[in-house]
Amino acid sequence: MEGNENRSQDQAGQIFENFVQASTCKGTLQAFNLLTRQLDLDPQDHKNFYPRLKSKVTTWKAKALWNKLDKRATHREFKRSRASMSSKCLIVGGGPCGLRTAIELAFLGAKVVVVEKRDTFSRNNVLHLWPFTIHDLRGLGAKKFYGKFCAGSIDHISIRQLQLILFKVALMLGVEIHVNVEFVQVLEPPKDEENQRFRRKEFRGKLAIAITANFINRNTTAEAKVEEISGVAFIFNQKFFQDLKEETGIDLENIVYYKDSTHYFVMTAKKQSLLDKGVIINDYIDTEALLCGDNVNQNNLLSYAREAADFATDYQLPSLDFAINHYGQPDVAMFDFTSMYASENAALVRERGSCRLLVALVGDSLLEPFWPMGTGCARGFLAAFDTAWMVKRWNQGSPPLEVLAERESLYRLLPQTTPENINKNFDQYTLDPGTRYPNLNSTCVRPHQVKHLYITQELHHFPLERASSVRRSISLARRESDIRPNTLLSWCQKQTEGYWRVEVTDLTTSWQSGLALCALIHRFRPNLIDFDSLQEEDVAGNNQLAFDVAERELGIPPVTTGEEMASAREPDKLSMVLYLSKLYELFEGLPLRAVDSTGQNNALFSDNSTVFNSHLNLILPRKRTPRVESKTEENDMNKRRRKTVSHFPEPSSFSNRSTGSEREFGRLQEGRNQNKVKSMAIQLQAKLEENASNHSLRRQGTLRKEFPQTLGGSDTCHFCKKRVYVMERLSAEGHFFHRECFKCTVCATTLRLAIYAFDVDEGKFYCKSHFNRGKANPNLRKRRAELKNLQEEAAVKWKAEEAQPPKSPTESVCTTDSSVETLPPGYQDHLGDAPTSPKKPRSLPERYDFESGYSSVSSEWPSVRVVPEQEMTERNLLAIRVLVTSDGSRYGGAGPSMGLPGGATQAAWSESSMAARRPPAQPTGNSQASIA
Known part of the structure; x- marks a missing residue:
């Protein structure tokens, strides 16, 4: 009997070890199902699953893992897994933040179900971890599942490895996980229902294009000697980026290199550099059109990423062979993070009849991360703890509005968190927010301010406008329209x-x-x-x-x-x-x-009408929200402007009309977009002041003469000779033109007001490279043989002007960093709203939307092979494989590779790859693929 028990325990220990060492999602599930059948455990019995599993697997490795999980479970907030025993929780999405939330809810004793629409963990990208995140994962036994976890000074981990760790912990705690299951909705709402989703805010900055690349890490001695780059920005190491640009033509703003399961590089590239290197084919103002698959040359993108990685590592990596993604393509992606999205609220409550449903956001859907700061995983985990705390308070019987108000108060803190301003005593971290946030004020949002987040069947009785009492996060506040x-x-x-x-x-x-x-x-x-x-x-x-x-x-x-x-x-x-x-x-x-x-x-539009006259809307200075330190100066300025305008003698009819109009203007101005026609007001005001100084009353006449009907506030484009409106008009060298028409005469590249060259004799605009290199380019010389002398004179003039300080914004060619700085006030707000091509419907702000090549996959889907996770893992993690040959012998290291002839070893293929520095051969096959 004892012998049978020992054999059974040994077998259980071996199966459990296979579960711990599983390297794929499907492999983990298979090992877990085999383990539960072998030990006769019921995964549906979430209350007793973990204690029974712990009692039946007693190997020394397993006991070390149980000790760590038991230490976490003893936190007083969990009340021995009885704090939320009556709750049933659904987690939508099996990402790191969703799984971390599921683990905390399982510790609370809730019945937790996770649905994930994929059955593979294929994200090789590497996450930067804050110190508290590393400490938290170690407390969950991350080192037991992945021995290399944050060894030494390493503070990063690949997304797929992190998912695997949390996936296994969740399964052991009795979390029910369903893969290939996609969440659609809770309840089909009426068509006029406006609260189906959380509203979100968009924060736009300057154009930012990121490139991520993953290369195979063979764990050789040469690779081990290469130092990581935790983050290099242009402002801190200008020589590095200048040398990179001179040697390779690649112009970056920053670059990061992490050595993990793969060699992971992420960099922010400048658009002009991508255009010069042929990565981006056509220059579009619309970012979505700019980075769509049809506008990206994939081969040039691979070369661009490889050159940047080679230079950044001082050419010390012996080979740069791309890892593959789950489409079997080189794992290189280019995406836009110009726009960052954040939910306006973190949670809401729906009530139907006597049933209440608490809905909360966690992870990127709550607050999109900014990858250079590594905020994704850290703030995601903090939000997971805050959400679990909210569930605990919900089960304690706290009033729903108080629960929502406290959650919103904590959400105010989340965007402000950094590694420096959270509590440093990580051992004391629990679900209680007071252990994590210093100087916590959990009542800054009051219950009456979150009434709009409590949704009942009587919702249609209340207005759907946004509640004015709800304040925005100070650190994320942006000016936005209040009209839905x-x-x-x-x-x-x-x-x-x-x-x-x-x-x-x-x-x-x-x-x-x-x-x-x-x-x-x-x-x-x-x-x-x-x-x-x-x-x-x-x-x-x-x-x-x-x-x-x-x-x-x-x-x-x-x-x-x-x-x-x-x-x-x-x-x-x-x-x-x-x-x-x-x-x-x-x-x-x-x-x-x-x-x-x-x-x-x-009655309404007579000369004595109180409704404002539109021309006063253009001429009178806009009322702006003054800053505290400049309030006195702005008031004085406005008084001077009003005094200047009042000195103009005008017809009596105009005077009567303007008096009533000013009153109505002041009433209607509240809440309006203060950026509208700002530049027009300033320009016309300047004209009026000039007229007043010259006492030229004859030029004023009526307001109609200031705004001629024939032009409608527009002019003629210098390039296309078509009408150009005031708000989309740019000007340089005394010419007006459309933004999209401002292109180099030679190469048709879109120009910027800060970077262009103008030939006075020809009246043509050029990019700097073609203007200066016109003499050295034989093709250009042939095309302009008759203007050779004029070109040489213009080049000399250009060099002389370049050495002198610019006289005016329109004369400056390359002395400013941003084209927007040279524009008249108010124009900046409108330049980004004029795309050169029609926009496509905006989808959810997932980074996958912009990953190079993915957008074209769907159109060619029958010819694209989706690579199984096991095959992809073996391809990318060659150094840790142990293969079994047909004769049963075992050997480690390299083996047959995807896309290679049978019998050719990876080592042999690697030698040829090192010589050619080319991407790996693509897999073939016409197998059908489907995505859940």
Whole structure:
């Protein structure tokens, strides 16, 4: 009997060891299922699963792991796994943050189910870990699952290894995990329901393009000698980046290198460098179009990443062979992190009948990480602890609004956390936020401020506008519109109801004919548009009429032209929302008066009307929110401006109109977007002051002369000779032009106001390289043989001007860092809103949307082979494999590789790869693939 028991225990210990050492998601699940069958354990019995597993696996390695988990489980907040025994929790997504949340909830005693739509862990990218994260993972036994975990001074781990560690811990604690299962929704909401998802905020900065690359780590002695690069930024090591640019032509802002399961590089590349190296084919203003798969040369991207990695490591890596992703392609990705997203709220409660559902966000969906700071894993874990604390408070019977208010208070702290400003005593960390955040104020958000997060069946009785009492996180606050698209759509439908052939159903195609825009303006200003005379077939004319009237009479600049609206397949939704939002802000709350037989609303729009005149909207200085330290100066400035304007003698009719208009202007200005036509106001104000100083009253006349109807606030483009509107207009060397027309005459590369060259004799613009190298380029010399002498003189002039300080922003060619700095005030807010190509529908801000090559996979799906995780792991982690040959012999190290002829060893292939520095051969096959 004792012998049978010993054999059974040895067998159980071996199966458990296989489970601990499993290197794939499927392999882990298979080993776990085999373990539960061997030990006769029921995974559904979450309350007793871990104690029974601990009693049946008693090897010395297992006991060391049990000790660590038991130490975590003894925290007083868990109450011996009885704190939340009545709760049933669903975790959507099996990423590191989701699994970490599941583990904490399992310690609380809750029934936890995790659904993950994939069955592979294929992310080779490496995460930077904060000290508290390393300490936390060690407390969960990470070292037992992955012996290399943070050895020595290493402070990083690959995403797939971290997932495997947390995946195994969750399974041992009785968490029920389902792979290949995708969460769709909780309940199908009504079509007019606006609270199906959490609202999110977008924070945009300057264009930032990141490139990640993973190379095979063979763990050789030469590779071990190469030092990691924890983070090099241009400002701290300018010589490194200058040498990199001179030697390879690669221009980076920063670069990081981590040596983990793979050699992992991540860098921020400058767009012009990517264009020069042929990585990006065409230059688009729209980031999504710029980085789409069709606009990226994959071979040049691989070469770009390899050259940068070679230079960064001083050419010490013996071979740079790309690891592969789960598509069997080289694991190189290029994505945009110009935009960072954050949820406005961390949790909400839904109540239906007598049942309540607590919904919370954790991980990237709550707060997108910024990879140079390594915030993803650290803040994700902190959010997981905060969420588990909220569940504990929920089960204690605390009022729902108090639970939500406390969660929102903690969410205020999350974006501010750094390794330096959290508590340093990691041994004391528990679910209690007071052990993690110093100087915690868990009541900064009051219960009455989160009423909008408690959703009941009576929701339709309450307005859907955003609650004004909810404050934003100070560190993440940005100026944003308070108008939600659904609210805007409802308002537009109400205002255009009853108009002939106008039916507004969306914010794009319903406005293409131009009738809806004209109807919206006619609704409030019937004297401006004769709606009965409009023809539905004249799409361009209708739209142009609406744009011109709104620009001339209402001070709202157009976002496009009538011809573009007529020719576009579908108007850009973002542009239409922005444009309609300005009309909403202008007209919302205005009273509607009866229209007389002539169609003129005399009572409302007479000379004595109190509704503001649109030209005053352009001329009078905008009321800005002053900073504390400059409040006195701005007030004085505004007083001087008002005094200057008041000195202008004007006709009495204009005076009467302006007096009432100023009063109405002050009333309507509150809550409006303060960036609108800011530059126009400043320019026209400057003109008025100049007129006052010259006492040239004759040039003023009426306001109509300041804003001629024929131009509509626009001019002619120097390049395409077409109309260019004020808000999309750039100027240089005395010429006006569209942003997208500002290109080099030779190579058609898009120019920037800070980096261009102008040939005065020819009247043409060039990029600096073609202007200076015109003499040295034989092709250019042939094309411009007759202008050779002029070119030489221009080059001499250019060099002389370059050595002198710039006289004005328009004369500066390359002395400023940002093109936006040379623009007139107010123009910066509008340049990014004019894409050169139509935008595609915006999806969730997952980085996968921009990964190179992934966007083209779906269109060619039948020919793409999805590589199994086991095969991908063997391909990428060659050094740790132990292969079994056909004759049963075992050997370690290199073996047959994907895409190589049978019998050829990886070592032999590696030698040829080192000589050629080329990417690995691609796998072949026509197997069908599917994604859950």
